[in-house]
Amino acid sequence: MDAIATSTLFIILGVLIFISAYFSGSETGMMSVNPYRLKHLANEKNKAAIRVSQLLKRPDRLIGLILIGNNLVNIAASAIATVIGLRLFGDIGIAIATFGLTLVILVFAEVTPKTLAALHPERVAFPSSVILKPLLKVLYPMVWLVNQVTNTFLKLFGISAEQHQGNSLSAEELRTVVHEAGALIPEQHQSMLVGVLDLEHATVEDIMIPRNEISGLDVNDDWKQLVRQLANSPHSRLLLYRDTIDDALGFLNTRDLVRPLLKKQLTKATLLRAVRDIYYIPEGTPLSTQLLKFQASKERIGLVVDEYGDIQGLVTLEDILEEVVGDFTTDVIDDNHEEIIAQPDGTVLVEGGINLRDLNRELQLNFPTNGPKTLNGLVLEYLEEIPQGSLSLKLAGYKMEIVEVQDNMIKTIRLFPLSKKRRDH
Template sequence: MSLFQNILIIIVLIAGAGFLSLTEIALAGARKVKLKILAESGEDRAQKVLDLQENSADFFAASQIGLNAVAILGGILGEGAFRPYFLNFVNGFYSGPWAETISFTLSFTLVTSLFILFADLMPKRLAMIAPEKIAISVINPIQVFIVVCKPLAWFINSIANVLFKIFKVNTVRDDNITFADISAVMDAGALAGVVQKQEHHFIENVFELEERNVPSSMTTRENVVYFTLKESEESIRQKLAQFPYSKFLVCSENIDDVIGYVDAKDILVRILNNQSLLQLNENTIRNVLTIPDTLTLSELLDRFRSSKEKFAVVINEYALVVGVITLSDIMTTVMGDWVIPIEADQQIIKRDENSWLIEGSTPIEDIKHALEIDEMPDDENYETLAGYMMYSLRKIPRPADFVIYSGFKFEVVDVDHFKIDQLLVTRLIDSSDLLKEESE
């Protein structure tokens, strides 16, 4: 054959190999979520791609048959077509015993470079740009190619399956989507500007409902405002005026003797109707939802939905009340400061770029967000910043006690009757400062 015919055949082989490489990467990289959306919108080819991904063994066997056959044939033709011309070129300045080897090496290098560039590298990079679109475009011709290679592909797959069974290799693809996968997609969307900052914030917090326990968002025991059965009318009026809550616990004598709760609206109606508040009775006291402190916020949402309640008392394993929580508390956890105005008594106060004043009762998840820390050590053992300090120090902290973690110094500022009221958190900028503090 002439040089032109050989070049033409090599171009055809490169094109065939490039098509197979393009198809292989596109079908492997096409995302099921996008394909399902296209299939539901009426794109039949998208469903064919999904079916092929479910049973991809025949395709990959046929693809490898085609790629290897083309590569071998291209090498044979290329070496025979170009070597004589390279030999004439080499003989122009060298006619020694290495002339044949040099011409073969040049011919092999040229053909290999052409296949790597046009049949492998470029098609695969193109396929990664838009895998779903390309997969849909090539699915029909590739199915014909699979049918043509079916007998040989079946034989190769049979051998492969036997080897997989011998070595106990699981060949089932795991397509389960985890929170980490979704979080990575959200991060990429935020970087690209597709997902707004507040939307990214909401989505992350919604997924955290599965991980955060009720104590991380409840009003703690010492901050619960409640009425007793013998509460005076003046005391009830003062609490209603002082605390802007919509619901108040009613207890027999102390907070652990919970009877129910009253809605502030019902009491205000009695006040407006000039009725006495000296006795809270069954007409105003409602049954309260009681939950264990081990529930996650997601599980609590289900409880609220099934019971039609928006208010619950949280108890521990010793049947002691540890706090109360409302549906509004959960929504605040999700929405954060995007919808809740910053108040004077907020738990985290940013003093400057590198220091914060933080209440000891602040949930540890809020600390992670504020300080942009991914993980706290052994965070399954505590719920609040005060709990972290006690767990880390292995004692009841005193003022000036500190812990250093992840480039931050957590220092106790105020302790009231063994309760850690406030801490100063400082970012350690200089690495030498960090080493100095750790040595102390």
């Protein structure tokens, strides 16, 4: 009879340890489930995901329920183990039962189920929610009482469970998620997503064509020369100005002038009538903001002006889109020259006027972009003078040599390759 009773106690103890393992695994699984995948599945009307989402809306209640159940089961298991120990080993059985039960619970009811739940949270959390949801209703009075006490203590630290806002991602965290997506998102798509996020950190000055590189037509030029420039222009939009860019008249869409040009009916009056109003962009405008402004105003091109109204450069819709999707042929930038030329000895010849953001992107470098926007400007700021000839220096950790200086600016710079250790870092 005693043997049957002891066997029954062992069976009950095994069941309690199994239930303890269930609660331990459920706790880890519920807290480890991916909140964004969970929200997606809930939006797809997945019943299990909806149940888990409802339980996680109030994590204080969920944790309270799981810990109440777990502690009740563990206490009951401890009592039964003590009885078994006394029956089998007498007084020393209490120590044996305590040590043995601790080891069993640690291995089979804590570490193993929690590890499994951490590795496969959905497989544990979704089935567990079937039991936890009705169990919460049954034990709600006890859960409510425990939560009232714990929430009172939390309020002393300025924490409120009722105002729990769930999970949200900052732009930097979202960037990390995109990079960590691996094969789930193609590399090209990752680059585009990160490009969208980077629009917040760049302004129109970072991508604009400097005023000295803007292609345009001087209405006061010789008429034959002006027609020749118009006919041979590779751009679909040209700036028309009088004598200097500061006296800009507007933009010309070359497509509008093709027919009168072919019929030799083009005159200065026709040219002036074809001019479209200039869209001005204040310097310092973030690219994300300007993209929306282009969309709202149905514009594709604009002139960047400083606080005094002086023209600083030109920005197009295509320039902004290139920041997202990468380089493609535009109708404004002249691609007839190479700004970066690799040399047989491993060095790279770079035009001084290259945009630092473009240089960083093309060569995977890390020149600072929060000051001067071109490599020439960065070097001149560092030297605090215009070099008179060839000069070697180290700037932002990169070795370089000034090869050519012309018209008070550095025309060509030689960049030396980074060591493999530095590049991998």
